[in-house]
Amino acid sequence: MIRRKTREITLGSLKIGGHNDVVIQSMTSTKTHDIESTLAQIDRLTKTGCEAIRVAVPAKEDAEALKDIIDYSPVPIIADIHFVPSMAFLSMEAGVHGIRINPGNINKKEIVRDIVLEAKNKNVCVRLGVNSGSLEKSLLEKYGYPTPEALAESALNWSSFFESLGFYNFKVSIKGSDVLQNIKANEIFAQKTDIPLHIGITEAGMGTQGMVKSSVGLGVLLYKGIGDTVRVSLTDEPEKEVEAAYEILKSLGLKKRGIDVISCPTCGRIEVNLPKVVKEVQEALKDMDLPIKVAIMGCAVNAIGEASHADVGLACMKGGALLFKDGKILKKVSEENMVSELLETIEKHYHKEVEV
C-alpha cells in the first residue's frame, strides 16, 4: 500500500506523518479535573496501546489538572478546546503537547492567530478541526450546504492562515456528517496539500454500527494511503476504540501488535463451544507480542486444510482437539488441556526465537 507523502510534525515525543507509522489516538471520557479517574483511564488506554490521548478542557479546573496528568502520562497529551479560547492558553501554559481547536467555533480570527502564535512559541502541535456544524457563512453561501468541497476548502483556507503565521506543526481533521462525506472531503484535501491528516468517523455510534461505520470510513481512506493519526470514535469505553483501531490497521498491514488469532465461523460440524475456547485463547495470549497466526477451528474435518496458513492451532473435536503446527498434527489433546497445550507449544516454538 502506498501511503500519501505528508510532512513530518511533532507531538511531544511522537513524530507524525512523513515515513512514520499511523498513530492511534483516543480520548478520555472522565472529567479531566478528576485527576485520579483520568489517570486510571490513561493507564488502561496506554496498556491497550494508545499512542496519544486527548482530554477535554472545558473549564479552568480542567486546565489546572493538566500538569499532573502530563507529568504522569507516558504518551503525549492533547487538550481538546471548544468555544473557550482562554482554555487553549491555559493548556499550553500547563505544558500540553498538543491542542485541538476548531477555528469555526472561535468567533474571532485574531484569537485564532494568537493561539497559533502561542503554539508556535511553545512548540505545541495543533490539530486544526473543521466540521460540518461550524462551517464559515461564506462557504455555506457559496456551496449551499456543507458539501465535501466546502469542508475541504475551509480546511485549506485555515491551513493557509496557519502557514502565513510561519506555523507548520499542525495536522488537520475534517469531519462530515456521514461516512461518504468524510471520505470525499478528506480525499479532496489530501490531493491538494502535504499536511498530515487525522481521520475518524465522528459520532459513529455504539456496538456493531459504530465498528462498521468506522471500519468502512477509515478503511477506505487508509487503503488510499490517507491518514496519519486515527481515532475510532465509539460510544463505549475508550479502550475499545484503541482495540478497534489496531484491528483496522492490522487488517491493512499498517500496524503489528499482539498475536493474530483467527477462528472459523462454525457450522453444523461443530463439536465444541468455540466462542468460549477462542475467548480463553485470546485472553491467554493478549499480552504476547509475536508475529504469528493462531487458528482455532471448530472441527477436525476441514480445519487443518482451511487453516494451513496459520502457524499453530487447534482443530477441535468431541472431548478435545488436534494440536497442529505448520499444517501438521503434533498430537491429540484433551478438552481441559487444549488451551494450555497450545500455549506451551507457542512458548516452545516461537518465544525463544523472538527473544534471541
Ligand code: SF4
Ligand atoms: S472448521 Fe469445521 S466447524 Fe468450522 S466452519 Fe470449517 S467445517 Fe465448520
